[in-house]
Amino acid sequence: MRVTVVDPPAYTPPYDHALCAALADRGHEVTLATSHFRFGEVPEPHGYRRDECFYRLAPGSAAAKAVQHPADMLRLARRARGAQDDVVHFQWLPIPNLDRLLVRRFPRPVVLTAHDVTPREVRAGARGGMPAALRAVDAVVVHSRAGAERVSAEAGVQAERIHVIPHGAFTHLTRMPQGPAPPALAGLEGRRVVLFFGLVRPYKGVDLLVEALAGAPDDAVLLVVGMPRMSLAPLERRARELGIADRMRLVPRFVPDTDVAAYFRRADVVALPYREIEQSGVLYTALAFGRPLLLSAVGGFPEIAEHGAARLFEPGSAASLRTALAELLDDEAARQELSRAAAALAELHSWERVAALTEDLYSRLLEEPRR
Numbered sequence: 570m571r572v573t574v575v576d577p578p579a580y581t582p583p584y585d586h587a588l589c590a591a592l593a594d595r596g597h598e599v600t601l602a603t604s605h606f607r608f609g610e611v612p613e614p615h616g617y618r619r620d621e622c623f624y625r626l627a628p629g630s631a632a633a634k635a636v637q638h639p640a641d642m643l644r645l646a647r648r649a650r651g652a653q654d655d656v657v658h659f660q661w662l663p664i665p666n667l668d669r670l671l672v673r674r675f676p677r678p679v680v681l682t683a684h685d686v687t688p689r690e691v692r693a694g695a696r697g698g699m700p701a702a703l704r705a706v707d708a709v710v711v712h713s714r715a716g717a718e719r720v721s722a723e724a725g726v727q728a729e730r731i732h733v734i735p736h737g738a739f740t741h742l743t744r745m746p747q748g749p750a751p752p753a754l755a756g757l758e759g760r761r762v763v764l765f766f767g768l769v770r771p772y773k774g775v776d777l778l779v780e781a782l783a784g785a786p787d788d789a790v791l792l793v794v795g796m797p798r799m800s801l802a803p804l805e806r807r808a809r810e811l812g813i814a815d816r817m818r819l820v821p822r823f824v825p826d827t828d829v830a831a832y833f834r835r836a837d838v839v840a841l842p843y844r845e846i847e848q849s850g851v852l853y854t855a856l857a858f859g860r861p862l863l864l865s866a867v868g869g870f871p872e873i874a875e876h877g878a879a880r881l882f883e884p885g886s887a888a889s890l891r892t893a894l895a896e897l898l899d900d901e902a903a904r905q906e907l908s909r910a911a912a913a914l915a916e917l918h919s920w921e922r923v924a925a926l927t928e929d930l931y932s933r934l935l936e937e938p939r940r
Contacts, residue, residue: 570597570598570655570656570928570931570935571597571598571652571653571654571655571656572592572597572598572599572600572654572655572656572657572658572931573599573600573601573602573645573649573654573656573657573658574588574589574592574599574600574601574602574658574660575601575602575603575645575657575658575659575660575661576601576602576603576659576660576661577602577603577604577623577624577638577641577642577661577662577663578604578623578624578634578661578663579603579604579605579606579611580660580661580663580684581660581661581684581850582603582606582611582612583612583739583826583850584660584684584736584737584850585601585603585660586601586611586612586614586615587737587739587741587920587923588737588920588923588924588927589601589614589616589617589619590614590615590616590617590920591737591920591921591923591924592617592924592927592928593615593616593617594616594921594924595924595925595928597928599616599617599618600617600618600619600620601614601617601618601619601620602620602622602623602645603619603620603621603622603623604621604622604623604624604625604634605621605624605625607629608796608823609823609825610825610826612741612826622641622644622645623637623638623641623645624637624638624641625637634663635664638663638664638667639667639671642668642671642674643671643674645675646671646674646675646676647674649675649676650675650676653676654676655931655935656678656679656680656931656934656935657675657676657678657679657680658679658680658681658682658927658931659672659679659680659681659682659706660681660682660684661684662681662699662702664698665698665699665701665702666698666701666702667698668698668702669698669701669702669704669705670705672702672705672706673705677707678707678708678931678934678935678937679705679706679707679708680706680707680708680709680710680930680931680934681702681703681706681708681709681710682709682710682711682712683703683709683710683711683716683720683847684712684847684848685847686699686703686711686716686719686720686723686724686847687699687719687723699724700723700724700725703720703724703726704724704725704726707730707934708730708731708732708930708934709726709730709731709732710732710733710734710927710930711731711732711733711734711847712733712734712735712736712847712848712869713733713735713847713848713868713869713872714733714869714872715847715868715869715871715872716733716847716848716868716869717731717733719847732930734923734926734927734930735918735922735923735926736848736849736850736852736853736918736923737853737918737919737920737922737923738853738854738856738857738914738915738916738918738919738920739850739853739854739857740857740915740919740920742826742829742830742833742854742857742858743830743857743858745826745827745829745830746827747827747830747831748827748828750831751820751828751831751832753792753794753818753820754792754831754832754835757790757835759788760788760789760790761785761786761788761789761790761837761838761898762789762790762792762835762836762837762838763778763782763785763789763790763791763792763836763837763838763839763840763894763898764792764794764832764833764835764836764838764839764840764860765778765791765792765793765794765795765839765840765841765842766792766794766795766824766832766833766839766851766854766855767794767795767849767850767851768795768796768797768798769793769795769796769797769798769799769801769821770798770799771799772843772844772845772846773841773842773843773844774842774843774844774865774885775793775804775842776803776804776807777842777885777886777887777890778791778793778840778842778890778894779791779804779807779808779811779813779817780807780811780887780890780891781840781842781887781890781891781894781895782808782811782813782816782817782894783811783812783813783891784891784892784894784895785891785894785895785898786895786898786899787816789816789894789898790816790817790818791813791816791817791818792818792820792832792835792836793817793818793819793820793821794820794824794832795820795821795822795823795824796821796822796823797821801819801821804817804819805817805819829854830858833854833855833857833858833860834858836855836858836860837861837898837904838860838861838862838863838894838897838898838904839851839852839855839860839861839862839863840862840863840864840890840894841862841863841864841865841870842863842865842882842890843864843865843867843868843870843884844865844867844884844885845867845868845884846867846868846869846870847868847869848868848869848870849870852864852870852873853915853918855911856873856878856911856912856914856915856918857915858911859908859909859911859912859915860908860911861879861880861897861903861904861907861908861911862878862879862880862907862911863879863880863882863890863893863894863897864879864880864881864882865881865882865883865884865885865890866881866882866883866884867884873914876910876913876914876917877906877907877910878907878910878911878913878914879907879911880893880897880903880907881893
């Protein structure tokens with residue numbers, strides 16, 4: 570098949586790369602249509618073509634992107650029709666009120682992966698536009714049963730057009746060449762490390778993790794690693810108030826793939842205290858490294874715990890997180906069991922399997938009458 574995978578704002582380069590490479594490995598002709606990722610290096614294409622055809626003028630300006638977006642979408646739609654693409658698969662629709670109209674210009678079928686059923690921290694009006702955007706495509710991919718229920722209940726998408734295809738584990742990161750150990754890991758010999766990794770945003774609950782650290786064993790250290798999308802000053806102030814400032818280390822920057830392994834391999838626990846989520850690429854990175862997971866019971870996270878690969882706590886509750894974290898850090902046998910289950914689940918959620926399920930969805934859509 571000829572497939573164009575579309576991520577206009579380059580929100581999820583690791584996911585885009587893994588999916589495109591796995592589809593290409595199955596013999597499909599795949600193009601990734603995206604924009605320049607300005608925060609660091611992205612994986613080199615493996616078997617597919619990457620075209621940075623969005624937002625070529627002033628790529629760092631949100632206003633400039635919004636102005637360019639309609640023309641870039643229409644240009645890509647014309648190209649997809651001219652190339653007789655079999656499937657166009659969007660990963661993100663950044664301006665849903667507009668994109669629900671623009672997707673109609675693309676050759677059918679059109680697929681959308683709902684990484685977030687309801688966009689978070691977006692412009693006014695975007696939240697209201699997402700349900701209509703979800704209804705405008707031929708098929709919606711979600712990564713969990715919980716996501717499928719939300720798309721049906723909140724967006725009114727018919728059940729037969731919702732398809733659960735799991736997120737893939739980022740096992741390629743375990744094989745990356747390693748550079749020097751990051752400075753933030755220096756002097757941690759004999760310490761138990763709790764890792765929070767990824768973009769730091771309010772809904773991800775890192776403030777709860779700071780509160781929980783105060784009840785953790787005295788040798789526990791919290792690493793908060795990732796580019797901030799919020800002020801970190803309140804976290805630092807609260808850590809000082811709790812007397813744990815010397816037990817929290819911040820790495821407020823984009824982390825290249827060559828450094829990812831060092832952080833995950835050093836983690837005794839990977840904690841994702843999100844207040845809301847459908848599914849998480851950080852979680853699937855932790856699975857790839859076989860790390861014990863401590864997750865809030867939101868979205869698709871309980872479905873990971875069903876496999877014995879995570880321990881859950883009550884969402885939004887610092888007290889529940891504090892208890893769970895202290896117990897898990899003090900129970901090495903439990904952490905080892907979680908690690909074994911995580912490694913097994915990573916094998917089950919291979920990108921080969923994700924690509925096979927995605928290919929099957931494409932084939933079924935191509936057999937249906939065009940809408």
